[in-house]
Amino acid sequence: MKFTYNPRILRHLGYELITSDEVAITELIKNSYDAKAENVYIQFLSAIDNFDKKRSNVEIPSVILTRLKEKSPNGIVVIEDDGKGMSYDVLQKGFFEVGSTLKKEEKQDSSYSDDDKLILGDKGIGRLAAQRIAPTLIVESLEEGTKNINIIEVQWSEFINNNQFDAPEWREDSAESNGYTRLWLIGDTDTPVDFDRYTEEKEEFAIDLFGNVGKSLGKKLVVKSELQTALGFLYSPFEEKKSLINIDISIDKKPVKLDFNYQALSVAESIHSFTSNFIFDESGKPVDLKFDLKLDIRPWFIERIHHRELGTVLYQDWKRSPSEYQKLYKKYQAEYEMNLSESFLLSEALRRWKKKDKSINTNGFIEAILKLAPLDGKIYSFKRDNTLMSMARKSAVENKYIDAKTRINYDIRPFLEANNGIKLYRNSFRIATIGNKENDWLELQQKRTSGQQFYRFELGNVIGFIKINDKKQEYIYETSSREHLTQNIYAESLRVVLNEILEIFSPNFSKLAVELTKRFLSLEIGWIPENTDEQIQEEVDKAKVIFESAKQNLVAIQQAITAIKDNIDLDSEEKIASVKRVFEKLEPVALNFEQNIDDTTRSLRSANQLLEVAKQEQVRIKTEAYNNYKLMANGLVTEIITHELHSLLSSSEEEEKKYDEHFRFIENYFLENELYDINKTHLKPVKNKFEHLFKKMGDLDKFYSFLDKTFIKSEGNRALVATDVKDELAIIVERFKFRLKRHKVEVDISSVNNTWEVPKGALLHVFYNLIDNSIYWIRQRQKQSKANVKYQRTEHDSIVIKSTSSNTLQFHDTGTGVLDKYQHILFNELVSGKEDGRGMGLYIVRQFLKSFGGDIELLPMKNEYGNRYIFEIRLNQPAEDNE
Template sequence: MDEPLELPHFDIDATVVKRLGEELISDEVSAIMELVKNAYDADADWVKITISTEGQVPEGMVYAGTAGYITLEDNGSGMTYQDILTKWLVISLSSKRDMKARNETTPKGRVPLGDKGVGRLSTQRLGRQLELISGVADREEWNHLAFDWADFESHVPLTKVRLQQRITPKKAKQKGTQLVITRLANQDIWKKEAADRFRGQLSQLIFPYKQHRPFSVYLTINGQKHDLDEISEDLQTQAIGRYQFRFVGGQLLVDGQISLGKLRGQSSKEEFEKFVLLDQGQDFFSFLTDSTANRRYFLTGIKPQKKSFFSFHRQLSFDKDFPGKSLASDAAGELVVANPGEFFGEIDEYDLRGTESTEEVFTGLKQYQSLVKNQVGIRVFRDGFGIKPYGFDGQDWLNLGGGQTSGGSFYGLRPNNVIGFVSISMAGNAQLKELTSREGFTDSPYSRNFMLVMQRVVKEVSEVLERTRRSYLDYKKTVAERVTGFKSIAEPVALLKQTSQQATAVDARSRQAERKFNDLSLTVKKQVDRLQNEPLFAAAGETASLPLLREVEGMVSEGAKLFAEINVILDKAKKWEESATYVSTQVANLESQLVQFTELAGLGLTAEALTHDIYFLLDRINTYTDNFNKQLGRASVPASVYEFMEYVRSFSRDLRKQLTHLAPSLRFNREKRETLSMNEFVETVRDYYTARFSTAGIKLIIETRKDFTVVANKGKLTQIFDNLFLNAEYWLRERQKSEPNFSPEIKVEINEPVVRVSDNGYGVAENLEDTLFQPFITAKPAEVGRGLGLFIVQQLLESMGGDIFLLQTRNALHRRYIFQLNLDAAIQS
């Protein structure tokens, strides 16, 4: 009789589990955070993280004596042997997921953060060997489990992986869990600067405001205790703007406080004192809220504040004031607005130059700047734990930098000057689900609406700041008009000329008066000296007049000095007429440039509209061509017709290619920023120009010494290189006309953080070296160029935080010819 067959069942190769852990956890910080969250879910009050790269695992452990270890110890509820057997050792089985489904909480009222059942796999990112020691209250044993992740690589069934288990005694009141990780995967990350970087990254994932931290995290690396960065009250007092928001009951509430320091902007200290500090901003506040005097930019809903400058309040309805909301299906299958759940947060804005009290609060400006830079960014926390990548390492998920790259003002919120948080919870925001990799939220109607609300927060704050900025500019102009009576630039120019003419007229008389005072001073001094040195020869009344003569001597001497100073001022005043003429000429040039810019803006809008229309026309041409081609298939037609049809298709493809190159530079695509390899980007641009340059035999050479990645708008970068390449092409073709054997070349050198662009043309004319980047400066004929190319390049680079300049290096013709683009600010962190 045959033996009974074993019942069929699934099993799994152990390597799959190891591979799963490697793919789910991106780095050591994420791995540590997964284990810290497990301690939180176990109702721990604290967790201690100890990292030692040289210490040995103590006696009593399975891997005792092993050099280098990481331990995580907490005082949570712990696990029984049965818990370890039926829960911890079962991959992807999560009792926490069941708790969430039943809306249950832990004894301390916490909603578990984990629900994937794979957090324990993160330990393999840290080290090869793992020991688990856990126990519960009212039991007198520690449950001890140990295994080596290397055993998962032996291609055996998961159930055959060898585990070591033992039980050791403990006191009944003791509880908690300890993980001991050995055979560390990367010891270098826990040493020197790398250890400081890890501490900083871990700090970013723990709620920075101590009063809101759910429990304590203690970190020790190689015997040195590390405090995780906190946002102290001292630091918050230095904020020049504090913006708090709350999304609750279908309403968005935004409350902000702006200090006087926010008005300083880029103005000088003297100007700031004159217009703001003199009366603590009272006069400007009146102007700011005056709908008549400040008709274009006046603010409502703001109140003056003694300790700051003013506060504002905004309240918006989620149903009525948020167009573009995403919908989701409810339990009945009907589409409803996807409410992301209630949350709150705060954004604090800092001036890295400090405030008047910075030196009093901190040991120095550098300490203050270091504290700000270590915590910069707006981060999202769920129950006190950060969610990557939002605000992590300065990641600008709210696109605050967009204000800088699209003409935003100095007064707007900027990613490098704000510290903030958004606090969500598992209980209140369960629909905001995180990716399995823990790198952000899954894309859903709820996460999209969460982003919509946060973008509105930024918009409301930015609008107040922008209107305040514009009002301040108008206020300074109004004060100047009030004090001087000037209504236009022509009036002070005329006054300068008039004063200069008056100074010229009185100059001769003033100098004559100075000479007379000097002569009189000399005469009086001689008389005083005679009376003092020869009193016996003085007349009867002369000695009595000596005190009066001394007083007269002092007055005359002071008068002589005064006239000398007046004459110095008159010398300068006589030149005011020339200065006034220069100023009026410059103003006239600016007004002329403004007219030309207006013409260009109109031309740009026309080009943009035309481009959209051409796209539609091309689609229609392709559709008609395809339909016509199908009809031709049923008839006998000459070959020339098919040739013509292929020509139409080819022409359409080429034209679309040209438009595709142009499209990123148009306004509707200029806000999108991408991560770009500089070498790959320049290669792409070269591909576009290959056919064009080949007609002139121009070689475009790319030399990459050290490539780098930038986060930038592709359209802006395209415009920058377009202007540089087209400018080079023009002058290379010009040289080619007079030198038939000339071999034109354009060279691009990439070497982080700069890109250098040069050509072997004539180079830059010496008379243009200092004015090259000003608008409407060009050596080309008027019908060829307007002189805007390099000016546009400079403006685009400045909007990205970069710059461009002409290197001092000269070519064989003794002309400067190398442009250097500094892209340091755009480099991806």
């Protein structure tokens, strides 16, 4: 039994499988590119008389003119290229054979390296897309070097309803021998060609330096965004050479502008990018891939964060010029570049990813990615708000990121709506519709629901590309609908890699860029206003003086009004003189009153600014409070867990002896009955496991006793108590003694002599975290010393804590120190240099210290490895304690 095919399959593969008319047009243009055409002319005609001969290479064959007159078309689309054309045999086997392998064979036989020699189509069904545009298709083609034009008319309904239908065909002689192909897509009364679907008339305006709309530049026909996006498979906005084929579009001889306006990429506020490079073995075979990731920001990114930190009201008085934001960026550019970059080896990263997600299939993973390598990509991020966009454009012009004459619409939204998303490219060519605004193949919107959504990519605000290397389309295939990738090990491995890269980009890099910017703004004097008690008291005192002066003025005015009232009739010289004397006295009062009004206005303005500063500070305090409440919640859960564990661990010596007796009794029973295998294979492992567990439970019991000193209870542990810092440190050192001994680390607290008033157990939290970190980084240095002599030491490793004043301690160790990339963000939440660190330890330490008047700082001194390594802990004691 053989398969048979109903001719309706033509409709399924063409009209129904291709998702839109715009995609259908691009499918037909792909054929022009594969035919090595340099130009494609698309004419939308309301009548054949409007055919533009200037946009054509050859005369219209007489048979086509006759057929068009017979049909009375309701709209015509002409797609003509100057490619190599098709012979009769190629038309039959390549164009009219569904699923033809001609292109696939040509692709496999060719040994090309340049993008302009790639073959885009190989499924053999692309031309069936013509059904979506019009019910009738006439194909005319002249093979290069011949004189015979082949013409075939396809009435799609005839083919679909009759599997015996034979399309009419003609041949005409040509005076030319240059190859070409021309498609006539002809509408009728029932299915007209709708030009408005593809083009629209738009009025353009001049735009000044600041992005303001000026005079009209007239109306122009432009390609609608849907078609522009679809045609983007041959237009890479990210390449210097924008297109490898010229596309000319017109309607009834009027040119239609095909403008992607990708100059707007220059006003993106941030650019995430990655590249990859092969790692070769000794034989020169690629065995691994190194990825380099980075985030570049623009000065208007800093301006936006400054605006956000100040609030709308304060921003009007405290904002700086675009050039000042540029100077601030240049000042900290090295720190930005160092912190907002990361590199990883694919093989090492894959092990981490597998730990995090057990479903990742590592078999053949690296080999699959190497086949697609090198990979690279860029993601441009924008803000849709017109105020922010105007800010960005002004800054981009003033700081020479774009020329002042560059036409970038003040409203970025149409541009983003037409082009948003992260497109997938095979070398320099788009892969189907992957990454269009309706195609969220990287699940960017879904990821925004998984936490830290403010720092994640928002699909509508990004434009970008991912580029793979797959010249012959051997590994990555789009589905026939052009909407998805066919699933295989290459597509799945690519998905995993891109997901992990995007996670580093956003939220990690994005959040870090914001935190760095806030940090740098706070370091600059006069950029972030601060209220002090002295300023507020000064305003209060001013208000009191103004109020007293106003009261005196009011008394003088009251007296003047009474005097005038008594002499209101002015019927004698004495009364007139009396009123004159009143007005003479009022003159200095009026001047004083005017001064009071000015002083009051200034005072109100100053007070209003202080109030705005206070409001912004309140926002920051609320954020900190939220983080602190989260930590409190986690702490309460920890206390409950440790309390429940302690109740399980509390066992008497008598109970311990009973466990031992039970095991001995069972062991003796097995030995007496010569059940040696059971004793060895089953009992001993259980006994050893239990003894190990019992020992660990004992350690947990000791840890609970340690934690118990820090728990808040009802007997008043919230109060500040005088604490001998050295005694607290001794408790922690005792707690760590086994780890310290194992890694040969000494702790020197001999010079500590401070007594601080702190909440009970507070210093245990602070120094426990610091000593735990020190042991980890000393251990890391010890591991590196095995391969790098730079990290070797002849002396013992140590942790030193010393008093430098009554309210200051310094803490340092012989570990690696703090890497430069973390020095500005070390105390932010979710920042960790440890492989599996949570990034909360030092954040908690600083917040905890601040809660009772303390602080911690990483000092600028560096160790022998070139890294900062000394922490200074300060506590603001009452004045009498510091004398």
